[in-house]
Amino acid sequence: MPTATTVFELRVYHAAQGKLPELLARFRDHTIKLFEKHGIKSVAYWTPVDEPEKSNTLIYMLQHPSREAAAANWKSFQDDPEWKSVKEKSEANGKLVDKIESTYLTLTDFSPRLL
Numbered sequence: 001m002p003t004a005t006t007v008f009e010l011r012v013y014h015a016a017q018g019k020l021p022e023l024l025a026r027f028r029d030h031t032i033k034l035f036e037k038h039g040i041k042s043v044a045y046w047t048p049v050d051e052p053e054k055s056n057t058l059i060y061m062l063q064h065p066s067r068e069a070a071a072a073n074w075k076s077f078q079d080d081p082e083w084k085s086v087k088e089k090s091e092a093n094g095k096l097v098d099k100i101e102s103t104y105l106t107l108t109d110f111s112p113r114l115l
Contacts, residue, residue, distance in 0.1 A: 005066040007104045008043065008114075013058040014099040020047075020056050023096045027058070030086045035062070038077040039069065043114065063114075067104060 015023045024047070032042055043061040048054045064070035077083055090096060107114070 007064050007067055007070060007106060009062040009064060009070060010103045010105060011060050011062065012101040013060075013097050014101075015056045015058065016095055016098050017056070019094070019096045020058065022090060023058055026086065026090045026096065027060075030083075030090075034077060034080060034083050034086070038080065039073045040064070040077060070104070 013023065027045065035042055041063040043063050045058065045060040048057050048059070062070075064073065
């Protein structure tokens with residue numbers, strides 16, 4: 001349940017040419033489990049319906065107890081030897097992501113409550 005300090009993080013991944021299926025597989029098979037391990041709560045994951053974004057974009061939202069918790073959880077995730085191994089193996093034939101956008105958000109007072 002969101003609290004006064006809860007933040008949501010909207011992330012947009014622009015996949016390298018032809019790499020979206022591999023990026024989705026990495027999330028499906030590894031990343032989400034590692035997020036959970038490090039206290040990063042998944043809200044939802046989307047792919048666009050229309051081109052050109054359809055073939056190279058993953059959009060998702062995370063929930064964090066606070067900005068401070070988000071920073072600490074991301075650090076522990078990025079330092080995790082299992083993540084480093086997964087990332088290295090998944091990028092053996094080239095990087096999967098060209099660009100990542102991250103925006104932290106808070107719910108407005110008129111928003112429907114999430115989760």
